[in-house]
Amino acid sequence: xxxxxxxxxxxxxxxxxxxxxxEEFTVEADPTxxxxxxxxxxxxxxxxxxxxxxxxxxxxxxxxxMKIDGRNMLACESLISNLKDPTRxxxxxxxxxxxxxxxxxxxxxxxxxxxxxxxxxxxxxxPPTKERYQSVEDRELIDESTKCIQCAACTTSCPSNWKNxxxxxxxxxxxxxxxxxxxxxxGMDERIRILDNGDGVWRCHTIFNCVEACPKDINxxxxxxxxxxxxxxxxx
Amino acid sequence: xxxxxDVVIVGxxxxxxxxxxxxxxxxxxxxxxxxxxxxxxxxxxxGGIAAAMGNVEEDHIDWHFFDTVKGSDYLADQNxxxxxxxxAIPAVYELExxxxxxxxxxxxxxxxxxxxxxxxxxxxxxVLRACFAADRTGHVLxxxxxxxCVKNNVRFYSEFFVTDILIKExxxxxxxxxxxxxxxFTTFHCKAMVFATGGYGRTYKITxxxxxxxxxxxxxxxxxGLPLEDMEFxxxxxxxxxxxxxxxxxxxxxxxxxxxxxxxxRFMEKYAPKLMELAPRDMTSRSIQTEINEGFGINGxxxxxxxxxxxxxxxxxxxxPEITGFCRKIAGVDPVKEPIxxxxxxxxxMGGIPVTIxxxxxxxGKSQKxxxxxxxxxxxxVSVHGAxxxxxxxxLETVVFGRRAGKAIVEFLxxxxxxxxxxxxxxxxxxxxxxxxxxxxxGDEKVGVIRHELQETMMRKVGIFxxxxxxxxxxxxxxxxxxxxxxxxxxxxGMKFNTDLTEALELDNLLxxxxxxxxxxLNRQESRGSQYRxxxxxxxxxxxxxxxxxxxxxxxxxxxxKPVVITKFQPxxxxx
Ligand SMILES: Cc1cc2nc3c(=O)[nH]c(=O)nc-3n(C[C@H](O)[C@H](O)[C@H](O)COP(=O)(O)OP(=O)(O)OC[C@H]3O[C@@H](n4cnc5c(N)ncnc54)[C@H](O)[C@@H]3O)c2cc1C
Ligand code: FES
Numbered sequence: 102x103x104x105x106x107x108x109x110x111x112x113x114x115x116x117x118x119x120x121x122x123x124e125e126f127t128v129e130a131d132p133t134x135x136x137x138x139x140x141x142x143x144x145x146x147x148x149x150x151x152x153x154x155x156x157x158x159x160x161x162x163x164x165x166x167m168k169i170d171g172r173n174m175l176a177c178e179s180l181i182s183n184l185k186d187p188t189r190x191x192x193x194x195x196x197x198x199x200x201x202x203x204x205x206x207x208x209x210x211x212x213x214x215x216x217x218x219x220x221x222x223x224x225x226x227x228p229p230t231k232e233r234y235q236s237v238e239d240r241e242l243i244d245e246s247t248k249c250i251q252c253a254a255c256t257t258s259c260p261s262n263w264k265n266x267x268x269x270x271x272x273x274x275x276x277x278x279x280x281x282x283x284x285x286x287x288g289m290d291e292r293i294r295i296l297d298n299g300d301g302v303w304r305c306h307t308i309f310n311c312v313e314a315c316p317k318d319i320n321x322x323x324x325x326x327x328x329x330x331x332x333x334x335x336x337x
Numbered sequence: 338x339x340x341x342x343d344v345v346i347v348g349x350x351x352x353x354x355x356x357x358x359x360x361x362x363x364x365x366x367x368x369x370x371x372x373x374x375x376x377x378x379x380x381x382x383x384g385g386i387a388a389a390m391g392n393v394e395e396d397h398i399d400w401h402f403f404d405t406v407k408g409s410d411y412l413a414d415q416n417x418x419x420x421x422x423x424x425a426i427p428a429v430y431e432l433e434x435x436x437x438x439x440x441x442x443x444x445x446x447x448x449x450x451x452x453x454x455x456x457x458x459x460x461x462x463x464v465l466r467a468c469f470a471a472d473r474t475g476h477v478l479x480x481x482x483x484x485x486c487v488k489n490n491v492r493f494y495s496e497f498f499v500t501d502i503l504i505k506e507x508x509x510x511x512x513x514x515x516x517x518x519x520x521x522f523t524t525f526h527c528k529a530m531v532f533a534t535g536g537y538g539r540t541y542k543i544t545x546x547x548x549x550x551x552x553x554x555x556x557x558x559x560x561x562g563l564p565l566e567d568m569e570f571x572x573x574x575x576x577x578x579x580x581x582x583x584x585x586x587x588x589x590x591x592x593x594x595x596x597x598x599x600x601x602x603r604f605m606e607k608y609a610p611k612l613m614e615l616a617p618r619d620m621t622s623r624s625i626q627t628e629i630n631e632g633f634g635i636n637g638x639x640x641x642x643x644x645x646x647x648x649x650x651x652x653x654x655x656x657x658p659e660i661t662g663f664c665r666k667i668a669g670v671d672p673v674k675e676p677i678x679x680x681x682x683x684x685x686x687m688g689g690i691p692v693t694i695x696x697x698x699x700x701x702g703k704s705q706k707x708x709x710x711x712x713x714x715x716x717x718x719v720s721v722h723g724a725x726x727x728x729x730x731x732x733l734e735t736v737v738f739g740r741r742a743g744k745a746i747v748e749f750l751x752x753x754x755x756x757x758x759x760x761x762x763x764x765x766x767x768x769x770x771x772x773x774x775x776x777x778x779x780g781d782e783k784v785g786v787i788r789h790e791l792q793e794t795m796m797r798k799v800g801i802f803x804x805x806x807x808x809x810x811x812x813x814x815x816x817x818x819x820x821x822x823x824x825x826x827x828x829x830x831g832m833k834f835n836t837d838l839t840e841a842l843e844l845d846n847l848l849x850x851x852x853x854x855x856x857x858x859l860n861r862q863e864s865r866g867s868q869y870r871x872x873x874x875x876x877x878x879x880x881x882x883x884x885x886x887x888x889x890x891x892x893x894x895x896x897x898x899k900p901v902v903i904t905k906f907q908p909x910x911x912x913x
Pocket of ligand 2: 178
């Protein structure tokens with residue numbers, strides 16, 4: 102067991118004019134525990150008012166992305182022993198989305214962009230009575246993109262997104278790739294206008310912050326580049 | 338605030354979303370969920386969804402039917418199990434047409450893998466029946482269904498915590514929810530409602546379930562005077578990551594992984610010589626626990642190994658990337674190089690809200706319906722899983738019976754119109770008063786402490802092996818905890834995103850039904866499926882081939898029973 106000093110960004114809209122500020126807690130923990138465990142210990146043992154999102158506790162639901170020592174990560178997967186200094190850690194909400202309370206951000210804008218890219222299979226040909234065939238290779242093309250858990254770690258780490266909040270951002274573009282490159286999809290025509298403009302793929306300046314932030318190790322920038330190539334080649 | 342919709346669906350996991358898709362083709366549908374839809378725990382499902390389509394080798398619907406019934410230890414209602422297996426193949430094709438990225442065979446068909454208890458020719462050997470997408474099948478199903486709902490303009494109310502339903506004269510009228518972001522109470526007024534609130538793994542300390550899986554739907558129904566069925570049947574999955582409980586899919590064993598004890602032996606040959614590691618979950622979990630109890634745990638501790646190493650790096654990375662990822666990240670174990678320490682983990686609830694095969698909620702658990710009220714998915718008990726569910730049959734159940742709920746609602750609304758019955762104002766007030774009461778209560782007890790004691794003692798006393806003494810001790814403990822919960826005090830007195838409050842409400846729900854799990858197990862003096870009584874080690878078809886029903890009336894639990902529907906397969910001794 103070690104003692105960990107946890108600096109948590111606090112903000113409660115019901116407390117009038119108080120701005121976001123840091124509060125410090127000391128928590129006893131085993132180095133094999135996660136940052137989420139630290140937050141739980143604070144909430145359950147010291148201060149029940151601390152607000153954060155979490156559910157699955159093993160990196161699949163996408164609830165718990167936050168800034169840990171300045172980097173976007175999933176709290177449930179961040180081992181204490183892997184911290185820069187396991188005895189101290191700073192936890193803040195994801196950057197660039199409005200804070201609702203403590204570590205909870207308003208995800209409305211993030212999910213609006215998701216809806217804009219038509220995130221569903223478009224195929225107007227009536228389906229066969231069995232499955233639509235898809236080769237192993239065609240399936241492989243979309244494999245990585247289907248790993249996304251919509252945690253928003255990428256989009257909120259993207260400088261292009263900070264500068265231009267209209268930019269669809271890496272998460273929505275990755276989702277777009279997932280359907281545009283699905284061999285069963287016939288919706289490219291409907292998606293061109295959404296992607297091929299200043300708020301679409303061209304706003305991505307291959308800064309790679311998203312790749313670094315992605316807890317599922319998805320090479321998002323590569324996927325966006327493939328979208329760019331597809332648009333330039335007009336092969337769809 | 339009052340919000341009106343024709344149909345309100347509580348829960349945005351696979352069952353809720355599938356029902357929403359169906360009903361939204363014709364009617365105005367809202368989905369209310371305490372977490373954002375894609376955060377629902379369906380997304381954690383890994384291994385697959387069963388359908389006897391025979392893409393890789395010969396398979397038959399009837400084999401699937403038999404396996405499901407035998408797996409259930411003959412407690413499944415066979416009319417329901419038959420619907421499940423008959424609908425399975427079209428249901429999976431339909432998911433594929435919606436865009437689910439299933440893994441493929443070399444010819445481009447949906448690929449299939451082996452899973453526990455699924456066999457060829459009525460028990461001969463494991464069969465390739467589980468359709469899968471690597472080891473994130475639930476994740477891709479959930480995201481695809483959500484995407485389809487976006488396409489269909491389904492209205493979502495995310496981070497609305499439902500506290501109570503409004504029901505009067507046996508007619509569903511609406512519900513009360515705490516809008517966490519808006520910071521207020523909201524009443525939903527509707528003509529039809531579906532409950533798809535998922536499981537309650539968080540009753541136990543070691544569980545594969547998310548923090549959100551607190552069985553709220555069940556607590557809510559009990560408060561409304563409605564019954565629950567077969568709650569004593571709790572599935573322990575054989576392979577939870579040691580100490581964490583996080584699931585390592587049975588798909589790993591389907592791909593050929595071994596279970597190994599401290600002598601390096603594949604101990605399943607003692608317990609299920611034919612199916613080995615692919616025996617059904619109840620047996621495999623008992624076998625692991627027996628090994629541990631008899632001193633064959635690794636280093637004498639409470640775990641054995643799941644060994645993937647012989648599968649080779651390529652197959653592990655291609656078929657099991659998710660579990661490999663979190664073993665490395667969370668436990669620091671690399672499955673390519675080391676065996677993984679595992680222990681059985683509380684996983685799935687076979688019991689739940691009694692419903693018809695059209696997902697209609699039964700007010701008496703037997704025949705009397707609640708007008709306009711439906712339930713589907715893990716919170717419901719239809720009952721296709723009886724005393725033990727087979728892996729991959731649950732995701733199947735969510736889509737098959739979610740869809741049936743949606744269809745039944747469309748029929749119901751076509752016949753009855755969408756004019757809503759009046760809201761019972763007194764019930765709205767009672768519900769809000771209850772929540773305010775919990776929020777403003779003054780006392781010296783903490784949510785975290787009571788919940789921890791509940792989970793820890795349930796694990797020890799109502800786990801894989803049960804007996805009268807342990808169950809009686811637990812009954813006393815639950816009652817003590819319920820009393821102590823009267824003296825809870827929470828810190829957060831605000832209304833905005835108050836998770837201190839929602840955790841207290843979840844605990845209230847857990848305590849509401851925990852007593853039924855324990856009493857049901859105590860009453861049932863036999864061993865069947867997941868319920869194993871060391872003091873009654875045999876199945877007793879003469880006295881116990883029946884479903885348990887439990888009600889809460891004026892603070893007291895009342896138990897009743899109903900017969901099992903047997904159509905084709907007569908109960909036989911269960912050997913694998
Ligand atoms: C780790 C894991 C792996 C699994 N793998 C498989 C597998 O490979 N194959 C298989 O067939 N089955 C598997 N299962 C089982 C299966 O995934 C689940 O039984 C199924 O997905 C449950 O779906 P559901 O829609 O009923 O509930 P869930 O997906 O749990 O959804 C419940 C919903 O209800 C909502 N809700 C709950 N309470 C409230 C409330 N008070 N107010 C508002 N909303 C509320 C939640 O927000 C959520 O949206 C697995 C289960 C687990 C835990
Ligand atoms: S809690 Fe689900 S991703 Fe962290």
